Amino acid sequence: xxxxxxxxxxxxxxxxxxxxxxxxxxxxxxxxxxxxxxxxxxxxxxxxxxxxxxxxxxxxxxxxxxxxxxxxxxxxxxxxxxxxxxxxxxxxxxxxxxxxxxxxxxxxxxxxxxxxxxxxxxxxxxxxxxxxxxxxxxxxxxxxxxxxxxxxxxxxxxxxxxx
Amino acid sequence: xxxxxxxxxxxxxxxxxxxxxxxxxxxxxxxxxxxxxxxxxxxxxxxxxxxxxxxxxxxxxxxxxxxxxxxxxxxxxxxxxxxxxxxxxxxxxxxxxxxxxxxxxxxxxxxxxxxxxxxxxxxxxxxxxxxxxxxxxxxxxxxxxxxxxxxxxxxxxxxxxxxxxxxxxxxxxxxxxxxxxxxxxxxxxxxxxxxxxxxxxxxxxxxxxxxxxxxxxxxxxxxxxxxxxxxxxxxxxxxxxxxxxxxxxxxxxxxxxxxxxxxxxxxxxxxxxxxxxxxxxxxxxx
Numbered sequence: 001x002x003x004x005x006x007x008x009x010x011x012x013x014x015x016x017x018x019x020x021x022x023x024x025x026x027x028x029x030x031x032x033x034x035x036x037x038x039x040x041x042x043x044x045x046x047x048x049x050x051x052x053x054x055x056x057x058x059x060x061x062x063x064x065x066x067x068x069x070x071x072x073x074x075x076x077x078x079x080x081x082x083x084x085x086x087x088x089x090x091x092x093x094x095x096x097x098x099x100x101x102x103x104x105x106x107x108x109x110x111x112x113x114x115x116x117x118x119x120x121x122x123x124x125x126x127x128x129x130x131x132x133x134x135x136x137x138x139x140x141x142x143x144x145x146x147x148x149x150x151x152x153x154x155x156x157x158x159x160x161x162x163x
Numbered sequence: 164x165x166x167x168x169x170x171x172x173x174x175x176x177x178x179x180x181x182x183x184x185x186x187x188x189x190x191x192x193x194x195x196x197x198x199x200x201x202x203x204x205x206x207x208x209x210x211x212x213x214x215x216x217x218x219x220x221x222x223x224x225x226x227x228x229x230x231x232x233x234x235x236x237x238x239x240x241x242x243x244x245x246x247x248x249x250x251x252x253x254x255x256x257x258x259x260x261x262x263x264x265x266x267x268x269x270x271x272x273x274x275x276x277x278x279x280x281x282x283x284x285x286x287x288x289x290x291x292x293x294x295x296x297x298x299x300x301x302x303x304x305x306x307x308x309x310x311x312x313x314x315x316x317x318x319x320x321x322x323x324x325x326x327x328x329x330x331x332x333x334x335x336x337x338x339x340x341x342x343x344x345x346x347x348x349x350x351x352x353x354x355x356x357x358x359x360x361x362x363x364x365x366x367x368x369x370x371x372x373x374x375x376x377x378x379x380x381x382x383x384x385x386x387x388x389x390x391x392x393x394x395x396x397x398x399x400x401x402x403x404x405x406x407x408x409x410x411x412x413x414x415x416x417x418x419x420x421x422x423x424x425x426x427x428x429x430x431x432x433x434x435x436x437x438x439x440x441x442x443x444x445x446x447x448x449x
């Protein structure tokens with residue numbers, strides 16, 4: 001039986017996916033979507049955060065078959081023409097150093113801003129509590145989320161392929 | 164090697180899969196970590212998983228019924244956000260909100276938390292305070308097992324292959340109860356509890372509940388402390404005495420370990436302060 005799901009707006013069908021495969025291994029090794037990172041591999045760091053039916057999950061903890069018939073968005077699905085406003089805000093705010101945590105941070109931020117257009121600092125901290133960054137010290141990341149909220153509010157450009 | 168994954172649509176399908184040798188997969192936040200370890204060691208991986216999170220009975224959340232029921236497949240995120248849970252069982256909603264991260268709470272289920280039976284599990288402390296009785300089905304029929312009997316030690320339950328936890332029946336707290344769940348860890352989020360505490364009090368102290376978790380091998384109500392709370396006059400002295408008694412029982416059960424000089428005062432203060440703040444919420448004069 002093939003694993004069929006929607007990834008960044010396109011329907012894909014994959015054969016020979018073992019029952020114990022993670023969604024992360026399918027994204028990276030089968031689909032070549034290397035934007036989603038494996039940090040800790042055990043759900044502590046959030047570098048592998050993707051959206052499953054719009055909700056952030058750790059792809060390293062998600063059985064690949066849980067995606068069957070559902071919709072997955074990764075960092076590759078955000079940018080359509082040029083960067084997504086959340087990506088722009090991270091660049092402009094200096095919220096990226098080594099960049100390894102950034103895809104996960106951006107997916108958590110994107111999910112937060114979909115839920116709540118104007119999050120306060122506590123909302124942001126709670127939404128990003130599962131995403132670790134060892135470089136920036138988080139101040140610039142908080143700035144980036146606030147800047148992204150302002151940008152998205154201005155542009156209303158929150159349409160993502162399949163999202 | 165061909166493996167098999169069954170997304171069960173009902174209990175019968177799930178049980179058929181289990182009888183066929185499948186392992187249960189709920190949210191996977193513990194199981195996938197375990198499988199990763201097996202993969203890294205080159206150990207054998209399961210060939211058949213049955214995902215039970217799509218079974219309607221496991222997603223039933225019936226908080227306002229005469230016999231409240233919490234489906235085993237309900238996620239911590241749902242516990243955190245559900246209005247009926249917040250109204251009926253605030254300690255369950257508070258516990259749901261402090262498990263792992265948002266990403267984990269979107270996957271992890273209360274039934275998986277029980278089956279994994281970590282001594283530090285936040286869900287177990289909350290369920291024990293609510294007198295949870297697990298509804299367990301297998302192809303041999305249905306059993307109702309009190310949580311404190313289901314979990315027989317650290318990461319150990321009395322369940323056998325073929326068993327499936329469908330959900331939990333919960334006690335109804337007396338009208339006008341106040342409840343608190345509190346967790347102590349190294350940091351505020353994405354942390355495994357060093358200790359956690361669930362408290363439920365009512366104005367008449369007809370049925371006080373107190374469960375201290377992550378301090379004992381398995382979840383348990385502190386019945387002696389509960390009896391003390393029911394028999395003495397509520398107030399600062401009683402809260403202090405209850406904290407002292409809880410700390411004493413902690414040492415009795417677990418012995419004087421290297422962490423005891425830190426944990427004993429922490430238990431005493433956690434218990435007395437939480438009782439004080441829970442009682443204050445009831446707004447009893449005097």
